[in-house]
Structure formats: C-alpha cells, structure tokens
Amino acid sequence: MTNIIFYYTGTGNSLHAAKRASAALGGAELIHMGRKRDHGYKALTADAVGFVFPVYAWGPPVAVEKFLKRLDIAKPTYTFTILTHGGAPADTLPMWDDMLRGKGFRNDAGWALRAVDNYIPFYNPPDPEKQAGINERLDSALDTVCERIQKREKNDIKGSLTGKFARYLIHPMWASHVNPSDKNWKVSEKCTGCGICAKVCPVGNITISAEKRPTWSHACEQCMACFHWCPEHALTWGKKGADYNHYHHPAVKVSELFPTDK
C-alpha cells in the first residue's frame, strides 16, 4: 500500500518539510490540499499518512479545514502531522488532532517546527541572513523529525490553557474574514503581467485581466504566495510591503507551486 502526504503551502516551508517527510517514509504521494478543498477524495486507503501545513492565526488554513471535511480515507497504520510556523503555533496541533478524530482516527505523532514567518500584514520578514539561519535550524529539526517518522514513533499531543483562547476565539474570528481580505492587495506599475502570482496561488484565486494585471476573486487564504513569489516585487498589502524583505524557501522552485492535477 502507498503512503500519502497531504500538504499545503504558500512560500514553500511546508512543501520542503513534506518532501523531507516523504523521503523518510521511503516515498509518498504528495497531494495538495488547497486545490482539492472543494471536492476532496473518496475511499482513499494508505499505509502511512502525513499532513503538512502552515499555522495560520493559531490554527490550520481555512482551505485545509475544508479539505479535511471532504476527505474520505480509511484509518491509516501511521498518521502524523508537521506544522510549520513563525514562532507561535499555539494549540494548532491539538486542534487538528481533534479534527482528525472526526474522521475516525488521530495523529500518532505531531510536530510544530519554527520556520521563516511570511505574514506581511503583521511583520516585515527577516533579512536574508536571518532567513538562512532559520532555515538551517528548520533542517536540523527536520533531521530529528524524519528519523522519528522513519521509526514510526509516537508522541503525545497536548493543548494548553492559553491555546484555548487562540483556538476558540482568535482563529475562528480570523477565519471568518479571510476570504474577502484580498481587497488589501495593491499592484504597482512594476507589474509586468507575467502571471506568476496566478500560478502560485494555492487556491486559484487570481486571474490575469485583459489589461495584464492580477485580479483577486475573494477566496483568498492570505498565504502570501503572490507577494513573495512576484519576481518584480510589485505587490503590497495596503501600504505594507513595498520596502519589505521577500521570502520563499530556497529548496523549493517556483514551478513546484504551479497547479498539477494532483
């Protein structure tokens, strides 16, 4: 039987982690959760199953929650989750574990790994030297996690009191406003209409107009892929971003973000 890793990514941190986990399993089918969020899969079976995605506002991305609701999969022999985050994962792991329980199984193991924070509405991402340091530490954390995955190790996933505040108040509030928030994106005259932003959008929310400008269709997940992968640095979030550092994981090529039928 095959192994499957379901992943979601905007700037490549989680795809990088998913690829490393796949190698630790001796190979896995990589399935993108964003593009399949509205129809999911029916009657899947797999030996080991991994979920790898970023933390968004102290919880899973909305597209990932939607995907899980539609997913129909038999209980795997080993299930794990890897989250990537910018330093504050809160209770995302136990929250996700409870969501999996609705599918009739739980995580055997879960890890939340610090990665470069890509969320420009709140922060200017770190400079390239700091990005490299964070990625080096991410890789050494992944060395340990992958060893554990290889051995099918289990661990305990526990929540905290403060995590509950994030989980039941902040995350649902953010999630209820996220889709139409793309009205914040602004395009400068640097835009060449190359269409990379449309191709890297994990939920297909961007089209290129007849005037060769991106337009957003209010199904935004705020993943920041359009901002960070723009080769001209032509996007801003309101007034934020014009002078910000850009970021994508150095081991992930832009073409790996482009839609496939997977």
Ligand SMILES: Cc1cc2nc3c(=O)[nH]c(=O)nc-3n(C[C@H](O)[C@H](O)[C@H](O)COP(=O)(O)O)c2cc1C
């Ligand atoms: C919409 C959004 C919300 C985020 N919220 C959090 C958060 O609550 N806590 C945190 O530690 N990092 C947060 N981050 C940072 C990401 O989790 C982090 O940069 C992640 O590694 C990005 O993964 P990716 O490169 O696979 O897209 C957020 C990023 C985005 C885009």
